[in-house]
Amino acid sequence: xxxxxxxxxxxxxxxxxxxxxxxxxxxxxxxxxxxxxxxxxxxxxxxxxxxxxxxxxxxxxxxxxxxxxxxxxxxxxxxxxxxxxxxxxxxxxxxxxxxxxxxxxxxxxxxxxxxxxxxxxxxxxxxxxxxxxxxxxxxxxxxxxxxxxxxxxxxxxxxxxxxxxxxxxxxxxxxxxxxxxx
Amino acid sequence: xxxxxxxxxxxxxxxxxxxxxxxxxxxxxxxxxxxxxxxxxxxxxxxxxxxxxxxxxxxxxxxxxxxxxxxxxxxxxxxxxxxxxxxxxxxxxxxxxxxxxxxxxxxxxxxxxxxxxxxxxxxxxxxxxxxxxxxxxxxxxxxxxxxxxxxxxxxxxxxxxxxxxxxxxxxxxxxxxxxxxx
Amino acid sequence: xxxxxxxxxxxxxxxxxxxxxxxxxxxxxxxxxxxxxxxxxxxxxxxxxxxxxxxxxxxxxxxxxxxxxxxxxxxxxxxxxxxxxxxxxxxxxxxxxxxxxxxxxxxxxxxxxxxxxxxxxxxxxxxxxxxxxxxxxxxxxxxxxxxxxxxxxxxxxxxxxxxxxxxxxxxxxxxxxxxxxx
Amino acid sequence: xxxxxxxxxxxxxxxxxxxxxxxxxxxxxxxxxxxxxxxxxxxxxxxxxxxxxxxxxxxxxxxxxxxxxxxxxxxxxxxxxxxxxxxxxxxxxxxxxxxxxxxxxxxxxxxxxxxxxxxxxxxxxxxxxxxxxxxxxxxxxxxxxxxxxxxxxxxxxxxxxxxxxxxxxxxxxxxxxxxxxx
DNA sequence: TATGAATGAGGGTTCATTCAT
DNA sequence: CATGAATGAACCCTCATTCAT
Numbered sequence: 001x002x003x004x005x006x007x008x009x010x011x012x013x014x015x016x017x018x019x020x021x022x023x024x025x026x027x028x029x030x031x032x033x034x035x036x037x038x039x040x041x042x043x044x045x046x047x048x049x050x051x052x053x054x055x056x057x058x059x060x061x062x063x064x065x066x067x068x069x070x071x072x073x074x075x076x077x078x079x080x081x082x083x084x085x086x087x088x089x090x091x092x093x094x095x096x097x098x099x100x101x102x103x104x105x106x107x108x109x110x111x112x113x114x115x116x117x118x119x120x121x122x123x124x125x126x127x128x129x130x131x132x133x134x135x136x137x138x139x140x141x142x143x144x145x146x147x148x149x150x151x152x153x154x155x156x157x158x159x160x161x162x163x164x165x166x167x168x169x170x171x172x173x174x175x176x177x178x179x180x181x182x
Numbered sequence: 183x184x185x186x187x188x189x190x191x192x193x194x195x196x197x198x199x200x201x202x203x204x205x206x207x208x209x210x211x212x213x214x215x216x217x218x219x220x221x222x223x224x225x226x227x228x229x230x231x232x233x234x235x236x237x238x239x240x241x242x243x244x245x246x247x248x249x250x251x252x253x254x255x256x257x258x259x260x261x262x263x264x265x266x267x268x269x270x271x272x273x274x275x276x277x278x279x280x281x282x283x284x285x286x287x288x289x290x291x292x293x294x295x296x297x298x299x300x301x302x303x304x305x306x307x308x309x310x311x312x313x314x315x316x317x318x319x320x321x322x323x324x325x326x327x328x329x330x331x332x333x334x335x336x337x338x339x340x341x342x343x344x345x346x347x348x349x350x351x352x353x354x355x356x357x358x359x360x361x362x363x364x
Numbered sequence: 365x366x367x368x369x370x371x372x373x374x375x376x377x378x379x380x381x382x383x384x385x386x387x388x389x390x391x392x393x394x395x396x397x398x399x400x401x402x403x404x405x406x407x408x409x410x411x412x413x414x415x416x417x418x419x420x421x422x423x424x425x426x427x428x429x430x431x432x433x434x435x436x437x438x439x440x441x442x443x444x445x446x447x448x449x450x451x452x453x454x455x456x457x458x459x460x461x462x463x464x465x466x467x468x469x470x471x472x473x474x475x476x477x478x479x480x481x482x483x484x485x486x487x488x489x490x491x492x493x494x495x496x497x498x499x500x501x502x503x504x505x506x507x508x509x510x511x512x513x514x515x516x517x518x519x520x521x522x523x524x525x526x527x528x529x530x531x532x533x534x535x536x537x538x539x540x541x542x543x544x545x546x
Numbered sequence: 547x548x549x550x551x552x553x554x555x556x557x558x559x560x561x562x563x564x565x566x567x568x569x570x571x572x573x574x575x576x577x578x579x580x581x582x583x584x585x586x587x588x589x590x591x592x593x594x595x596x597x598x599x600x601x602x603x604x605x606x607x608x609x610x611x612x613x614x615x616x617x618x619x620x621x622x623x624x625x626x627x628x629x630x631x632x633x634x635x636x637x638x639x640x641x642x643x644x645x646x647x648x649x650x651x652x653x654x655x656x657x658x659x660x661x662x663x664x665x666x667x668x669x670x671x672x673x674x675x676x677x678x679x680x681x682x683x684x685x686x687x688x689x690x691x692x693x694x695x696x697x698x699x700x701x702x703x704x705x706x707x708x709x710x711x712x713x714x715x716x717x718x719x720x721x722x723x724x725x726x727x728x
Numbered sequence: 729t730a731t732g733a734a735t736g737a738g739g740g741t742t743c744a745t746t747c748a749t
Numbered sequence: 750c751a752t753g754a755a756t757g758a759a760c761c762c763t764c765a766t767t768c769a770t
Contacts, residue, residue: 008770033760034762035760044734046764047735049762143347146334150329150330151329152332154328157322157324169347169352189750191750195750216745217742229750232750235745237744371753374753410741413740413742419740502710510696510699510701511696520688530712556729581764590730591731592729592766592768596729601764
């Protein structure tokens with residue numbers, strides 16, 4: 001942990017920048033300038049650059065922060081006896097995390113270096129849930145990722161309904177499916 | 183209609199810019215520069231600015247172009263005898279339109295001045311489908327819009343599955359719903 | 365000539381920027397900022413960038429301006445009957461050009477894309493002068509280039525002496541050379 | 547000498563920084579950052595700044611280091627019986643020192659505060675050599691300094707030829723000089 | 729003293745917008 | 750009207766210098 005080696009004030013600044021960046025990316029998108037982030041964090045622009053040499057590094061670091069919890073949760077769920085429940089539970093967590101950080105939602109489920117760890121686990125949970133017949137077999141991870149991304153864009157209201165719809169749609173069913181072709 | 187008053191060449195330029203902008207926004211996102219659009223349209227930057235004073239105006243105009251077809255379709259479907267089928271059909275069209283113009287998908291279903299006409303009609307189709315019990319009563323338009331937006335982000339594969347999941351999830355069912363709480 | 369196609373005012377601005385840049389590079393070196401050059405030329409920074417997308421392009425353009433005359437002169441001298449005289453005359457011109465644009469002297473004799481045309485001609489003149497015995501055979505172009513560069517750094521006085529020394533040193537002689545080893 | 551008052555470790559740090567700076571300035575030019583020098587010297591940036599408050603001070607100090615040897619040599623040569631030999635020998639040393647520290651060559655022969663001691667001695671050697679007729683009487687120190695600077699820019703090859711040319715050009719001769727005017 | 733984190737002015741460059749031609 | 754040159758604010762990033770630890 002290189003962070004352990006940073007001086008107390010540096011660690012505090014780094015954390016503050018990360019926090020501000022996470023908030024600002026979440027609420028205003030990735031296009032917010034590094035200057036603005038520095039200003040809101042109460043540090044000089046150079047301080048941001050020192051901790052995160054490029055803006056991309058900063059985005060990645062924010063993503064890593066978000067993914068840490070998700071990865072832990074995914075690993076816990078993977079050890080569960082109920083593959084279906086595990087998958088659907090993780091789906092909800094993904095949506096909530098993405099919704100809380102809207103600007104980063106796309107990256108969260110994607111294959112970017114930072115978020116890859118989440119994707120790997122989400123894929124595994126999906127496969128396992130399909131193997132036990134809890135999730136319809138015709139969906140692939142890309143389908144799920146797209147729908148999750150969509151759920152995260154739900155603004156100004158609770159996420160439950162939208163997640164509920166998504167889960168119901170994904171659940172395996174023996175009912176004959178109706179035709180939805182346009 | 184101010185367009186009636188434009189000279190023939192001006193009207194042609196306006197149309198060409200709109201066409202090019204729609205294409206590049208769809209394929210490369212909204213970050214493409216106005217210069218680049220002008221260049222590809224074979225006009226000067228000033229010509230773009232004359233017809234669309236700000237870049238935002240250009241985006242809005244492109245949206246209006248896209249929505250015209252959707253509005254027509256929605257109106258046709260609204261005259262149909264089958265509210266459920268009408269709604270699900272429109273859902274597919276929305277997704278396809280959004281996917282074909284990825285950079286604008288978010289605005290398509292939203293309340294922006296440009297896309298409001300689509301939203302009004304989509305809301306009406308939803309309500310009617312819910313009234314006849316074809317769509318679960320607990321979803322609201324914002325839920326649907328979010329999920330549609332998600333579907334449009336499905337890259338590198340067919341949209342059918344993702345739309346299918348969405349429709350299945352939205353369909354009204356008497357089966358007891360399972361608990362998806364995290 | 366693309367320049368011919370520029371509007372009159374654009375051509376004037378381009379020329380003005382080039383002129384200012386040449387002056388400023390000559391007197392203050394290449395480290396002067398593009399902003400400063402724009403300011404002194406009385407144009408916006410964007411105007412400089414439009415004509416010379418990168419700073420390097422600007423430097424190259426200034427060099428090209430300088431080299432044009434030298435190339436013409438070298439070609440004229442190459443057609444002369446007196447290889448020795450041609451070479452020594454060109455040497456003087458090189459030094460004068462370099463001294464007048466000190467910041468660029470190094471690039472002038474070098475192999476940079478812009479100045480390569482000068483180098484090619486200087487090499488040819490040197491070889492021809494050596495072939496007729498007018499220049500000592502043990503020097504190579506790199507030696508000459510270094511010495512020319514040195515002459516250009518002569519500040520606050522006439523260049524004649526320094527060029528004279530250089531020419532005398534380069535001239536072929538049958539006198540036994542004295543030992544200069546340290 | 548303030549150095550006498552420094553603690554042993556401080557003196558060691560100062561020497562190490564100087565040594566590293568001399569090396570990197572010589573091989574990579576003056577544009578290398580102070581951070582980089584500190585890093586290679588294994589000290590903090592603050593330590594560099596403590597010993598050399600500004601970057602310019604550091605450059606000057608490096609120059610002073612280089613000049614020490616040259617000053618000693620010049621003094622030894624000045625006590626010699628052969629003014630001509632002394633001058634030409636020193637010329638060679640100057641060139642070699644400059645070539646070994648290319649980034650500093652310009653300053654070495656100049657009137658900068660650091661290198662003034664060298665200049666004073668070089669001037670004296672020149673005058674004496676001219677007085678005994680070993681060096682042509684029409685050159686002044688500025689001429690010599692410029693030519694020496696040029697020699698130091700000779701890259702990728704031996705310095706002997708270039709120094710040889712310079713010495714031959716400077717040597718007094720009774721031969722009628724040819725006309726080098728352009 | 730030594731450290732290296734913090735600073736912030738300034739670097740080169742891009743681009744939406746304006747306006748003379 | 751069409752043009753595209755001009756504008757200048759804003760972008761991300763670097764680095765000499767300062768100062769709390």
